[in-house]
Amino acid sequence: MPYEMTDLERLRHSSAHVLATAILRIWPEAQFAAGPPVEGGFYYDVELEHRITPEDFPRIEKEMLAIVAANQPFEREEISRENALKLGQSGRLAALSNRTMPSKFKMDILREIPEGEVITLYRNGEFVDLCAGPHVVSTASIGAFKLTHLASAFYRGDERNPQLQRIYGTSFSTPEEMDAHFAILEEAKKRDHRKLGKDLRLFHIDDSVGQGLILWCPAGAIIRQELQNFLSTELRLQGYQQVFTPHIARLNLFRTSGHFPYYAESQFPPIIERETLLSLASENCSCAELANHVQEGEIDGFLLKPMNCPMHIKIFTSQPRSYRHLPLRLAEFGTVYRWEQSGELSGMTRVRGFTQDDAHLFCTKEQIDTEIQNCLGLVNKVLKAFRMENYRVRVGLRDPASCKYVGSPENWNHAEDACHKAVTQLGVLYSEEEGEAAFYGPKIDFVIKDILGREWQLGTVQVDFNLPIRFGLSYTGPDGKPHVPVMIHRAPLGSLERFVGLLIEHFAGDFPLWLAPEQTRILPVSEKFADFAQSIVNLFVQSGIRASADLSSEKIGAKIRLAQVEKVPYMLIVGGREQASGQVSVRSRKNGEEGTLPIDDFQRRIQFEIESREL
RNA sequence: GCCGGCAUAGCACAGUGGUAGUGCAGCUGAUUUGUAAUCAGCAGGUCGUCGGUUCGAAUCCGACUGCCGGCUCCA
Incomplete structure (x- = not known):
C-alpha cells in the first residue's frame, strides 16, 4: 500500500x-x-x-x-x-x-x-x-x-x-x-508517572509483592476512589447496577467461557486443590502429566480471573430472565490478572493485576444499537471530563483470512454493522481495522495519545455473540419462548491503573481540585496560630474537604515551598490578622496570592469547584 | 521471554582493590517566623542477592533478582 x-x-x-x-x-x-x-x-x-x-x-x-x-x-x-x-x-x-x-x-x-x-x-x-x-x-x-x-x-x-x-x-x-x-x-521525563508516583507517594511497586502488582498508597487511593465515585454516579444515571465478584473462580468456569484454553499463555497458572495434588503425587504423577491433566480438563482447580464476564454471566443466570428485565447492565470495578511478559511491564500502564471499570450488558438483538451508542457516549463523556481529547477510535473487525473467531458469520455481520453505525453517529474520527477484533466479537477501542506520542488503549466497547451461546443464556420473550441475549462488554477508562498512570502524566501531578489527594493546607505563620489553623482543618474535614495543617516550626516561606512542591492546590496562610477577622489569606498553587477571604466564602468556593469537577 | 544498559541511606547522587560519603527528607534542640528552603546536632547502609578471585571487594569475575530502553512501524 x-x-x-x-x-x-x-x-x-x-x-x-x-x-x-x-x-x-x-x-x-x-x-x-x-x-x-x-x-x-x-x-x-x-x-x-x-x-x-x-x-x-x-x-x-x-x-x-x-x-x-x-x-x-x-x-x-x-x-x-x-x-x-x-x-x-x-x-x-x-x-x-x-x-x-x-x-x-x-x-x-x-x-x-x-x-x-x-x-x-x-x-x-x-x-x-x-x-x-x-x-x-x-x-x-x-x-x-x-x-x-x-x-x-x-x-x-x-x-x-x-x-x-x-x-x-x-x-x-x-x-x-x-x-x-x-x-x-x-x-515528559518530569511528568513520568513512575517518577511522580514515587515523589507524590501515589503508588508503590514492591519486588517482594511481585512484578506488575500495584500497591495504591493513601494519596493514590484517594484519586482512584474519586474516579470510582465519579463513574458510579454516571452508572446510576445510565441504569447500571453494581456488583462484586471474587478474584478467583473454578477453572471449569473459564473452560466454559473459553478463556482458559484461548488465553492460557497470558494467565497466571491455575491453582490446583491440595487434595488433588496429594493424590496425584501418590501416583507419582509428573509435572508434565499434571499439566496435561489440567489442559485436558481432567482435573479442576481455580484460576485468578483474567476477565470478569463469566461471573457476571452467573449473576444473569441466577434467576429466570424475561425481556422485561433487559437490558440488564451489571457493572463492577473488577480486578483481573494477566501474565504479561516481564519485559512488557512498566509502571502502572502495563501491569499484571488491574482493575477494569467493567460492565456487561445483556440485551436483545434489537437493543444492540442503542446500547452501543450509550456506551460510546459514556466513554466520550468521561474522557471529556478530564480533557483527554487527543484520542482516536478504532473499530476492530474480523480478519477475513483467519479462522480463529468464534461465532457465526451472520452474527458477526450484525455486530460489525452495529459498531459501524454507532461510531458514525458518535461523529468522531475513527478507523476500521481488519484483524483487530477479539475472538468473540468486534470491538470499538478508544486509543489515547500521550505527551510522547505513544498510544494507549483505554476504553473499549465489545459486542459478544459468543459467550451467551457458550453459557446457554436465554430470556423469555414476549412470545413466551426462550431467546438468546446479546452481551456487550465495556470499560470507559479501561483499567484504573493505566488510566491513573496516564492521568498523572496528563496533569503532570497537578491534579484538579476534585482529584487532589490533599485539597488545601493551612499554613500558620507561627506556632501561636496552630489552634486557629487546626480549627479550620476540623471545619473543612467535617465538610468533606481534604485539608491538613502544617504545624512545623518552619518559616512561612518554607511551608509554602513544601506545599508547592507537594502540589497542594490551595494554601491558606493564617496569622494574627486572619485570626482576628475570621479570614484566610488564599494562595493557589497556580496563581499565587489571591487575597483574603472570610473562611465561609472560601469554603463555599472550593466546594463548588470540587462538586463541579472543574479542571 | 529475548538483547543491551543499570542497581550505593526514604529520594537524588559521589566514591574503580585498602576504615562507605554529600545534599534533601527524618529525628532532637534552638528559633516564633507574613507568601517558594532559619540554624545546630543526631541518627540512618550486609553498597540488590548468592557464589568466586584476592592478604583485602561497593570496586574484578559468574549466576540470579529487579529496574530502564528496545524487540509493530520493513528496501
Whole structure:
C-alpha cells in the first residue's frame, strides 16, 4: 500500500542513510537491514562484530556531520531485479564499495519485493542503498541531528533471526526544532508517572509483592476512589447496577467461557486443590502429566480471573430472565490478572493485576444499537471530563483470512454493522481495522495519545455473540419462548491503573481540585496560630474537604515551598490578622496570592469547584 | 521471554582493590517566623542477592533478582 511520508519522515529517513554512510566509513564490513523513520526520529539496524556503545556516538556523529557538510545529493535510480541482485552479491548494497560478503539482508529484502514492482536504488556520495525512498534533495537538508540510544532487535522482529544492533537518532531541518524536541522530552521525563508516583507517594511497586502488582498508597487511593465515585454516579444515571465478584473462580468456569484454553499463555497458572495434588503425587504423577491433566480438563482447580464476564454471566443466570428485565447492565470495578511478559511491564500502564471499570450488558438483538451508542457516549463523556481529547477510535473487525473467531458469520455481520453505525453517529474520527477484533466479537477501542506520542488503549466497547451461546443464556420473550441475549462488554477508562498512570502524566501531578489527594493546607505563620489553623482543618474535614495543617516550626516561606512542591492546590496562610477577622489569606498553587477571604466564602468556593469537577 | 544498559541511606547522587560519603527528607534542640528552603546536632547502609578471585571487594569475575530502553512501524 503506498504510504505518503511527511516531510519530517523523509528527512529522518535520509538521516538514516547518512547514519549508515558514517558507520560504513568507520566499519566498512557493516551489514545493514532496515532503516526507517519512526515517531521522534529514525533508526538503522546493523549487524557488526564491533559492539557499538554510546562512547562511539561522537565518532559516528563526526562522520555524519562531514557527510551533511559535503552536501551530497540523494540520487534515485531504477534498476532491474537481476542487476540489483548482482550488486547485492558483490556486497555493494548499503555499502560504500564492493565487498567480499554479499549484502545479505538487503538481498533478502529484495527477494520479498513482489514481481512487477519498480526497484529503486538511492545514492548519496559513494553510499548505495536499496530503498523505495523518497529522500530529501541532499544531505545538507538535515539541519540538525543527534544519535540518541541503542537497542537490539531481531531481524524482521523474529527471535529466530539474527540479532542486530539498532541505533536510534533524531533529526530536524533546524537546530531550533531539535532543541524544542529535547525540551519536550525533558518535560515528559518530569511528568513520568513512575517518577511522580514515587515523589507524590501515589503508588508503590514492591519486588517482594511481585512484578506488575500495584500497591495504591493513601494519596493514590484517594484519586482512584474519586474516579470510582465519579463513574458510579454516571452508572446510576445510565441504569447500571453494581456488583462484586471474587478474584478467583473454578477453572471449569473459564473452560466454559473459553478463556482458559484461548488465553492460557497470558494467565497466571491455575491453582490446583491440595487434595488433588496429594493424590496425584501418590501416583507419582509428573509435572508434565499434571499439566496435561489440567489442559485436558481432567482435573479442576481455580484460576485468578483474567476477565470478569463469566461471573457476571452467573449473576444473569441466577434467576429466570424475561425481556422485561433487559437490558440488564451489571457493572463492577473488577480486578483481573494477566501474565504479561516481564519485559512488557512498566509502571502502572502495563501491569499484571488491574482493575477494569467493567460492565456487561445483556440485551436483545434489537437493543444492540442503542446500547452501543450509550456506551460510546459514556466513554466520550468521561474522557471529556478530564480533557483527554487527543484520542482516536478504532473499530476492530474480523480478519477475513483467519479462522480463529468464534461465532457465526451472520452474527458477526450484525455486530460489525452495529459498531459501524454507532461510531458514525458518535461523529468522531475513527478507523476500521481488519484483524483487530477479539475472538468473540468486534470491538470499538478508544486509543489515547500521550505527551510522547505513544498510544494507549483505554476504553473499549465489545459486542459478544459468543459467550451467551457458550453459557446457554436465554430470556423469555414476549412470545413466551426462550431467546438468546446479546452481551456487550465495556470499560470507559479501561483499567484504573493505566488510566491513573496516564492521568498523572496528563496533569503532570497537578491534579484538579476534585482529584487532589490533599485539597488545601493551612499554613500558620507561627506556632501561636496552630489552634486557629487546626480549627479550620476540623471545619473543612467535617465538610468533606481534604485539608491538613502544617504545624512545623518552619518559616512561612518554607511551608509554602513544601506545599508547592507537594502540589497542594490551595494554601491558606493564617496569622494574627486572619485570626482576628475570621479570614484566610488564599494562595493557589497556580496563581499565587489571591487575597483574603472570610473562611465561609472560601469554603463555599472550593466546594463548588470540587462538586463541579472543574479542571 | 529475548538483547543491551543499570542497581550505593526514604529520594537524588559521589566514591574503580585498602576504615562507605554529600545534599534533601527524618529525628532532637534552638528559633516564633507574613507568601517558594532559619540554624545546630543526631541518627540512618550486609553498597540488590548468592557464589568466586584476592592478604583485602561497593570496586574484578559468574549466576540470579529487579529496574530502564528496545524487540509493530520493513528496501
